[in-house]
Amino acid sequence: MNWLYDFSILTQSIHESLSGNFESGTVLLLEMILAGVAFMILFALLGLVLVYAERKVSAFFQQRLGPMRVGFWGTAQTLADVIKLLMKEPLMNKNADKFLFNLAPYIIMIAAFMAMASLPFAKGLQALDFDIGLLYISAVSSLGVVGILLAGWSSDNKYSLIGALRSGAQIISYELSVGLSLLTIVVLTGSLQLSVIVESQANGWWIFRGHIPAVIAFIIFLIASTAETNRGPFDLAEAESELTAGFHTEYSGMKFAFFFLAEFANMFIVSAIGATVFLGGWMPFHIGGWEGFNNVMDYIPPIVWFFGKVGFMIFMMMWFRWTFPRLRIDQLLTLEWKYLLPVNLMNILVMAFLVLMGWHF
Amino acid sequence: MEEIIHDQELESKEYFINMGPQHPSTHGVLRLVLSLDGEIIRKVEPHLGYIHRSIEKMCEHDSYQQIVHLTDRMDYLSCHINNEAVCLAVEQALELEVPDRVKVIRTIIDELTRLSSHQLWWGVMGMDLGAITSFLYGFRDREMITDIFEETCGARLTMNYNIPGGLFFDIHPNFQKRTKDFIAYFKKKLPEYDTLLSNNVIFKQRMDGIGKLSKEDAISFGVTGPTGRASGFSCDVRKHHPYMAYDRVEFKEILDTKGDCFARYKCRIAEMWESMHIIEQLIDNIPEGDYKVPTKAVIKLPKGEWYQKVETARGEFGVYIISEGQRSPYRLKFRSPGFSNLSALDHMARGCKIADLVAIMSTLDLVIPDIDR
Amino acid sequence: MNNEEIKQFILDHVAEAECMEGSQFLQVTIPAEKILSLASELKANPNTSFDYLFCLTAVDRPDHMEVVYHLKSTTHNHQFVLKAKINTRENPEIETVCHIWRTAELHEREAYDLFGIKFLNHPDLRRLLLTDDWEGWPMRKDYDDPINMIAY
Amino acid sequence: MKSIINYFKEIFSGLKSLVKGMSVTGHYITHPKEIITQQYPENKATLKMFERFRGEVVLLHDENNEHKCTGCSACEVACPNGTIEIIPKRIEIDGRKVKAIDQFVYHLQMCTMCGLCIPACPTDAIVMANTFEHAVFDRSKLTKILNKPGSKIMDGIK
Structure with a gap:
C-alpha cells in the first residue's frame, strides 16, 4: 500500500525494469508513450465524469434530477452521448477554411494536454517537473485561445467570428489576473516549481498561511480562471442566447466533442493549478500541534486529497455558472481592468510586504 | 508607401447578421436583420410573418363563439385575456349584462394569467441573460397556475374558458383553495426572484440604462403594457377603461420614468405583487349566481362597429369588430400589443451591443404568434 | 373635449367630413386626400393633441377602401375614430401618417401587405407578413386562394 | 479619498449580491427533497389528469x-x-x-x-x-x- 502514498516508488520501479531491458533511448520513448497513454485515459475519464457531474450538479441546482435513464442514475449517459457524437456526420461550411477548421479542435486539445503534463497529481506522480512549472502552465493554458480564434475564423460564420474575437479579448485580459494572483503565492514560496510549491505547504496551505492577501488572491484566481475557461458567467464566446453557440456554431460530431471535452479539461487544469498553489495540492490538511488529527489526515492518500480539492474548485465553478447571468463584453473588460487588476497589484504589494517583514505563518 | 498605409488603415464596415428565424433568444420565429459595426448595432430590421396564419381572415368566416378560440392561439401566454376581449366586444354589441360571478371569476383568471405570463417572462429573461437556473424556477412556479387552469378550464395553455355571455363551466370546487395556496406559496417565492436576479450586480449592470425609451416615444410608438408604463406612459386599460371587476378592486398602476430595461423589469416584478393583491381581494368574495347568461346558438351582432380593449400581460390588446349583421364579422382586427412594442425595437436598440439587444428583446416580452397573427 | 367639440373641430378643418355617433366612439369619415393635413393638426393642436394612435387598419368595402385610425389623447383622455375613405379599390393610395405617429410605420406596412393600399411617402413600404413574391392582397373580400381554402 | 471608499464599497456590495444569489441556488442543492421532477412513464400509475x-x-x-x-x-x-x-x-x-x-x-x-x-x-x-x-x-x-x-x-x- 505504500505506493498509494508515494508514487515515486512505482515510477522508479517501472523505470528500472525498463532500463534493465532496453537501452536508454528506447526507455525514454517507451516512458513517453506510457505517460501519453496514461494522460489520454485520464482525459477520457475526466470528460466522462465531469460531463456527468456538471449535468447532475446543474440539475440539483435547478430542482431537477438530471439524466436518470441510461445506467444507474444516468451514469452511462455521457458514454451514450459519446457514441451519438461519434456517429454524427462531420459537417463543414462550403466556404470554410478546411485546414484550419479541422486543425482548431486539435490545437485546443493539445494545449490542454500540454498543461496537464506538469500537474503534480500526487507525490512522485508528475510527468514534467520544471523549475518554472507555474510559468509553463500559465503560458500553455492560454494557448487554447488560438484554437478558439482559428475555429471562429475558419468557420465562415459571423456568429463564430464574433464569439472568437470576444474570447480573444477575454482570455488575453484574464491571463493577467490569473498570472498575478498566482504570483502572489510565488512571492511566498519563492519558487515556480510546482513540486516545491506543494512541498512548501506541508505545514499548512498557503490560503491559510498567507493571511488575507492569499484569500483575496484565491478569490481573484477563482474569478479569473473561470473566465479563462470560457465558462459560467464569462461564457461570452459561446453565449448561446446571443451568438447561438459562438465559436463552435459550425462544429458537429467528434470535432464538437473535442471542444466540449477541452472545456472540461481546461476546467480541471485551472482547478488543479488553484488546488496546487492555494490549497496545498496533494498535501493533507494539517493543523499545527494536533498530532492525532494530522495522522488521520495523513492516512488519506494524497491522490484523494488532490482530486478532492480539484473537485471542490470545480464545484465552485459550476455553482457560479448555474447562478449568475452572463456578463456583457464591456462589463467583462471593466471587471478585469478596473477591479481585478488594481486589486491584484495592490494585493501583491501587500503580500510582498508581509513576506519581507516575515509576518506570514 | 503611402498607398500601403492607406490600405492597411482599419476601416469599419457594417455587416449584417440574421438573428432568427431560428435563434435561441427570439422566442419563436422572429427574424431580425441586424446591421452591425463590430458589436455595435446600427439598425434592427424585423422581418415578420413566419407564423402568420391570417387569423383575421379566418375570423371573417367564423361564428363569434369560434373566433374566441382563435384568440387563444395569438398571445398564448395571456390567452384568457384575449378571449375576454372578444367576449366583451360581443357582449357589448348585444348589450348583454353578464352576472357578477362571471365578472369576478374572469378577473381572477385574468390576473392568474398575467402572473403566469410574467413568471414565464422572468424565467426566460434570466435565460436570455445566461442565468439558466431562473428558467426552471420560473417554470416551477408557473406550473402551479397551469394546474389551477387545468382543473377549472380544462386545458393548460389554450384554455378557451370564455364564451360570449359568460364562462364555459362554473369554477371547480377546488379553485379557491388552490388559488389561495398558490398565492401563499408564491409570496414566499417571489422575493427569491429578487435575490437571484434583481439584486445581482451583473444583472443590474446589464439592464441599467439599456434600451431607453422616452415617454413621448413610447406614446408615439404605441408601446403599452409594462414596457410603456416603465417609460412613464400611463396606459393601464384596467385603470383607464375598467372592464369586468377591475372597478371594484383596489390596485396601483405601476409607473416608472426611467424607461430602460431595468425599469421594465421592475415594473413586471411589481405587477406580480399587484396581481396577487387583486386576486386576494376577490378570491374570497366570488358572488353566487349563474356562470353564464344564455345566448342564441347563432350569435348575430347588429350592424355597427365596436372596439374593445383589454390589458393583457404585454399591453393593450384591442379587438375591432365591424359587423354587417351576419353571423360572422365583416372585418375583424386584432390590435396586438406585441406588434406595436416591436416597432420600437429598432429605436431602442440602436447603438447598443448584441448582448443588449437580447436584454431589450426579453424586456419587451414579445410573443411571436401575437405579432404575426 | 367631448365628441361634439371634436366634431366641430374636424368640420372646421375638413368641411366635407361625415360624422356619426357610433355605438362607442365618434366616427368621422373624411376623404383620403385630407388625411395628412388633418392628422398633423389633430396631433399638433394643443386642444386636441391626439398623440396616441392605438389602432390603424384598413377595411375593404364593396366600392371603396377605408383606412381606420383609432386615436386617443393621453393628455385630454378623449378618443375617436377617424376613417379615411379612398374612393377606388383598384389602386388605392393615401398619404402616410408614420412621421406623425411612429407606430403607423409597421401598421401601414401590414395594411399594404394585406389590402394593397399604397401609403405615399412611407419610408419602407414592403410586404410585412407575407413573402415578397406573394401575389394579391389576401384580406380583400374578392381574394381567392384555391390552395389555402378555408373549409366551409 | 471618497472615490476610493466608493470603489471598495462597490466591490463589496457587488460580491455580497453575488453571494446572496449563490445562496438561493445553494439552498436547493442542499434540499434534494424539493426536487420537482416527475419521471413520466414510471409514474403513469399515479398520474391522474384533472377531470x-x-x-x-x-x-x-x-x-x-x-x-x-x-x-x-x-x-x-x-x-x-x-x-x-x-x-x-x-x-x-x-x-x-x-x-x-x-x-x-x-x-x-x-x-x-x-x-x-x-x-x-x-x-x-x-x-x-x-x-x-x-x-x-x-x-x-x-x-x-x-x-x-x-x-x-x-x-x-x-
Whole structure:
C-alpha cells in the first residue's frame, strides 16, 4: 500500500525494469508513450465524469434530477452521448477554411494536454517537473485561445467570428489576473516549481498561511480562471442566447466533442493549478500541534486529497455558472481592468510586504 | 508607401447578421436583420410573418363563439385575456349584462394569467441573460397556475374558458383553495426572484440604462403594457377603461420614468405583487349566481362597429369588430400589443451591443404568434 | 373635449367630413386626400393633441377602401375614430401618417401587405407578413386562394 | 479619498449580491427533497389528469354498445376547424325512416381541443376524454371513427 502514498516508488520501479531491458533511448520513448497513454485515459475519464457531474450538479441546482435513464442514475449517459457524437456526420461550411477548421479542435486539445503534463497529481506522480512549472502552465493554458480564434475564423460564420474575437479579448485580459494572483503565492514560496510549491505547504496551505492577501488572491484566481475557461458567467464566446453557440456554431460530431471535452479539461487544469498553489495540492490538511488529527489526515492518500480539492474548485465553478447571468463584453473588460487588476497589484504589494517583514505563518 | 498605409488603415464596415428565424433568444420565429459595426448595432430590421396564419381572415368566416378560440392561439401566454376581449366586444354589441360571478371569476383568471405570463417572462429573461437556473424556477412556479387552469378550464395553455355571455363551466370546487395556496406559496417565492436576479450586480449592470425609451416615444410608438408604463406612459386599460371587476378592486398602476430595461423589469416584478393583491381581494368574495347568461346558438351582432380593449400581460390588446349583421364579422382586427412594442425595437436598440439587444428583446416580452397573427 | 367639440373641430378643418355617433366612439369619415393635413393638426393642436394612435387598419368595402385610425389623447383622455375613405379599390393610395405617429410605420406596412393600399411617402413600404413574391392582397373580400381554402 | 471608499464599497456590495444569489441556488442543492421532477412513464400509475382536461372527443357507448348520437351534425357546425365529419345514413325505426349516423369521423390532427362541440350536442352524446397520449407513427391513424362497429342509437333519443 505504500505506493498509494508515494508514487515515486512505482515510477522508479517501472523505470528500472525498463532500463534493465532496453537501452536508454528506447526507455525514454517507451516512458513517453506510457505517460501519453496514461494522460489520454485520464482525459477520457475526466470528460466522462465531469460531463456527468456538471449535468447532475446543474440539475440539483435547478430542482431537477438530471439524466436518470441510461445506467444507474444516468451514469452511462455521457458514454451514450459519446457514441451519438461519434456517429454524427462531420459537417463543414462550403466556404470554410478546411485546414484550419479541422486543425482548431486539435490545437485546443493539445494545449490542454500540454498543461496537464506538469500537474503534480500526487507525490512522485508528475510527468514534467520544471523549475518554472507555474510559468509553463500559465503560458500553455492560454494557448487554447488560438484554437478558439482559428475555429471562429475558419468557420465562415459571423456568429463564430464574433464569439472568437470576444474570447480573444477575454482570455488575453484574464491571463493577467490569473498570472498575478498566482504570483502572489510565488512571492511566498519563492519558487515556480510546482513540486516545491506543494512541498512548501506541508505545514499548512498557503490560503491559510498567507493571511488575507492569499484569500483575496484565491478569490481573484477563482474569478479569473473561470473566465479563462470560457465558462459560467464569462461564457461570452459561446453565449448561446446571443451568438447561438459562438465559436463552435459550425462544429458537429467528434470535432464538437473535442471542444466540449477541452472545456472540461481546461476546467480541471485551472482547478488543479488553484488546488496546487492555494490549497496545498496533494498535501493533507494539517493543523499545527494536533498530532492525532494530522495522522488521520495523513492516512488519506494524497491522490484523494488532490482530486478532492480539484473537485471542490470545480464545484465552485459550476455553482457560479448555474447562478449568475452572463456578463456583457464591456462589463467583462471593466471587471478585469478596473477591479481585478488594481486589486491584484495592490494585493501583491501587500503580500510582498508581509513576506519581507516575515509576518506570514 | 503611402498607398500601403492607406490600405492597411482599419476601416469599419457594417455587416449584417440574421438573428432568427431560428435563434435561441427570439422566442419563436422572429427574424431580425441586424446591421452591425463590430458589436455595435446600427439598425434592427424585423422581418415578420413566419407564423402568420391570417387569423383575421379566418375570423371573417367564423361564428363569434369560434373566433374566441382563435384568440387563444395569438398571445398564448395571456390567452384568457384575449378571449375576454372578444367576449366583451360581443357582449357589448348585444348589450348583454353578464352576472357578477362571471365578472369576478374572469378577473381572477385574468390576473392568474398575467402572473403566469410574467413568471414565464422572468424565467426566460434570466435565460436570455445566461442565468439558466431562473428558467426552471420560473417554470416551477408557473406550473402551479397551469394546474389551477387545468382543473377549472380544462386545458393548460389554450384554455378557451370564455364564451360570449359568460364562462364555459362554473369554477371547480377546488379553485379557491388552490388559488389561495398558490398565492401563499408564491409570496414566499417571489422575493427569491429578487435575490437571484434583481439584486445581482451583473444583472443590474446589464439592464441599467439599456434600451431607453422616452415617454413621448413610447406614446408615439404605441408601446403599452409594462414596457410603456416603465417609460412613464400611463396606459393601464384596467385603470383607464375598467372592464369586468377591475372597478371594484383596489390596485396601483405601476409607473416608472426611467424607461430602460431595468425599469421594465421592475415594473413586471411589481405587477406580480399587484396581481396577487387583486386576486386576494376577490378570491374570497366570488358572488353566487349563474356562470353564464344564455345566448342564441347563432350569435348575430347588429350592424355597427365596436372596439374593445383589454390589458393583457404585454399591453393593450384591442379587438375591432365591424359587423354587417351576419353571423360572422365583416372585418375583424386584432390590435396586438406585441406588434406595436416591436416597432420600437429598432429605436431602442440602436447603438447598443448584441448582448443588449437580447436584454431589450426579453424586456419587451414579445410573443411571436401575437405579432404575426 | 367631448365628441361634439371634436366634431366641430374636424368640420372646421375638413368641411366635407361625415360624422356619426357610433355605438362607442365618434366616427368621422373624411376623404383620403385630407388625411395628412388633418392628422398633423389633430396631433399638433394643443386642444386636441391626439398623440396616441392605438389602432390603424384598413377595411375593404364593396366600392371603396377605408383606412381606420383609432386615436386617443393621453393628455385630454378623449378618443375617436377617424376613417379615411379612398374612393377606388383598384389602386388605392393615401398619404402616410408614420412621421406623425411612429407606430403607423409597421401598421401601414401590414395594411399594404394585406389590402394593397399604397401609403405615399412611407419610408419602407414592403410586404410585412407575407413573402415578397406573394401575389394579391389576401384580406380583400374578392381574394381567392384555391390552395389555402378555408373549409366551409 | 471618497472615490476610493466608493470603489471598495462597490466591490463589496457587488460580491455580497453575488453571494446572496449563490445562496438561493445553494439552498436547493442542499434540499434534494424539493426536487420537482416527475419521471413520466414510471409514474403513469399515479398520474391522474384533472377531470375537465380536454384530451380528445369520444362518443359515449353504454354496455349494450349503444350511443346517443342522432347524427344531427350540430357538433360539425360548431367545430371551427372541420374536425368532425358526420356521415349520415337512413335507418328504419318502427317503420319510419330516420336519419342516423353511419360514421362519426373525428380528425384528431385538426382538433384544437376547444371543446365547442360538447355544449353544442343536444343529446350529450360526446364528451371530452382525459387521454393525452396521442402520438402515433402514421398520420392516418389520427383519423378516428368514433362509433364502434355494430353500435346503434339508444332508444328514446331523438
